[in-house]
Amino acid sequence: MTYKFPENFWWGSAASGPQTEGAADVDGRKPSIWDHWYDIEPGRFFNDVGPTNTSNFYYQYKEDIALMKQTGHNSFRTSIQWSRLIPDGIGEVNPKAVDFYNRVIDEMLANNVEPFMNLYHFDMPMSMQENGGFESREVVDAYATFAKTCFELFGDRVKHWFTFNxxxxxxxxxYLYDMHYPNVVDFKRATQVAYHTTLAHALAVKEFHALEIPEGxxxxILNLTPSYPRSQNPADLKAAHIADLIFNRSFLDPVTKGEFPADLVEIIREHDAxxxxxxxxxxxxxxxxxxxxxxxxYQPRRVKAKEYAAHPDAPFMPEHLFDNYEMPYRKMNPYRGWEIFERAIYDIAINLRDNYDNIPFFISENGMGVEGExxxxxxDGMIEDTYRIDFIKSHLKWLHKAIEEGSNCHGYHLWTFMDCWSWANAYKNRYGLVEVDLDNDFKRTVKASGHWYKELSENNGFED
Structure with a gap:
């Protein structure tokens, strides 16, 4: 069967500044929370590998963008590091950072790769975290200023902007599960951070629209994880609804409808948060x-009704309202510990069609991390990652079905273009279309999936 996608479909990939640029302490960049956390607790990082070098994109961007073209990219998303552009979070703009991002954007355009630019990818400048992070209204305003600065500097060439990943x-x-700095476990502080993040996003949108960038x-970017109930029992259905409110609709509703879901607000009020x-x-x-x-x-969320009440003295967590559920015989990516459930990409698309005014959207990340590739x-020295090709195809089939049924999808970006550093796993799991050899001067080699991706893009689809 032939799977053809709409004209001018965006084929590309996504990455982030902190996970690819490296050069963490050069040309005026100052520490983000990741640099600081690694300095004080390197043992919290996989194999003690921190964010200093990542994939060396800062120095090899020309080679990388040429490889993007070679692997069929017509678009690519990365991020501008706040800690590089405005090293103190507020105040002076770093001219070396402006020069770097200008060169990257111009090189992408010269290779017919449309730049999609994100402003925040988990990388709070440490100076801003010391001022309270997104618990602080001042930091919200500082972020809005950072966003406006980016639009003014680069908006003449970058037409697609994203506030947060x-x-x-x-x-x-x-702020809940002690997995990232600042390692807070406090539901009320978490809701403050979530609310202020939404406000910071809205202020950036306001600044952007005020500039009236042509075609802008x-x-x-939201990670949507459909919440599937264990059964159609009312208790399981309610558990799935609550998980959906907290983990999906908490951001999806205010950014698309301008309002927080009333039943989510009620849950937060009930817990004095x-x-x-x-x-x-x-x-x-x-x-x-x-x-x-x-x-x-990446993966679905499967939930069921609570089987046991939480300890009365335990700090409140969302999981006090539902249990996670492991579906028997689920298909797994054993390296990441995530379920592979392709149909969910269709369910997301249909939900956006039916409940969110068929908002224009694209798949901004989807991918498979594999250890020991x-x-x-x-x-010939090339990695034959046919499993990645199969993974992409199986998701695209469901996305194609949604588009055929009227879903307003404009593109597909894989995570990621080249192997990169990740927050929890360093370089253990590789996701790239292009291999990065950390032991050989960051040498790049296109994988089998990269060659296939070029065919996918050139044909605007595939046969299977």
Missing amino acids: EPIVPVEAG QIGI LPEYTEEDLAIIKNNIIDILGVNY SRYRNA
Whole structure:
């Protein structure tokens, strides 16, 4: 069967500044929370590998962008590091950073690769974290100034902008589950960070629209994890609804509809965790909705009704309202510990069609991390990652079905272009279309999936 996609479909990949640029302490960049955390607790990082060098994109960007063209990219998303552009978070703009990002953007355009630029990928400048991070209204305003600065500097060439990547993740990882710095476990502080992140996003949208950039679009990247109930029992259905409210709709509704779900607000009120807010701020959120949505999809969330009550003295967590559920015989990526469930990408698309005014969206991340890929190297030195090709195809089939049924999808970006450093796993799991050899001067080698991706892009689809 032939799977053809709409004309001008965006084929490309996504990455982030902190995970690829390296050069963490050169040309005026100052520490983010990751640099600071690694300095004080390197043992919290996989194999003690920190964010200093990552994939060396800062020095090899020309080679990398040529490889993007070679692997069929017509678009690519990365991020501008706040700690590089405005090293103190507020105040002086770093001219060396402006020069670097200008060179990257110009090189992409010269190779017919459309730049998609994200402003925040978990990388709070340490100076801003010391001022309270997104618990602080001052930091919210500082972020809005950073966003406006980026639009003014680069908006003449960058038309697709995104305020945050997966904003729920710093809330969960940094303020609930002790997975990221600042290692807070406090539901009320988490709701304040989530609310202020939404407000910071809306202020950036307001700044962007005020500039009236021709053909410009601004959006946000959300990791949407459909919540599937164990059964159709009302208790399981309610558990799935609550998980969906907390982990999906907490950001999806305010950025697309301008309002937080009323039943989510009620849950937060019941647990005495309402954030500090003003009516003026709520109006800003209401009046500054997005033009386009990026959807990151990796795995579903499966839940069931609580079997045992939480300990009365335990700090409140979302999981006090539902249990996670492991479906028997689920298909797994054993290296990442994630379920592979391709149909969810269709369910997300149909949900956006039916419940969110068929908002324009694209798949902004989807991918498969595999450990020890060198065992698949052929005699020519290329990694034969046919499993990645199969993974992409199986998701694209469901995405194609959704588009055929009227879903307003404009593209597919794989995570990621080249192997990169990750927050929890360093370089253990590789995701790239292009191999990065850390032991050989960051040598790049296109994998089998990279060659196939070029065919996918050139044919605007595939046969299977």
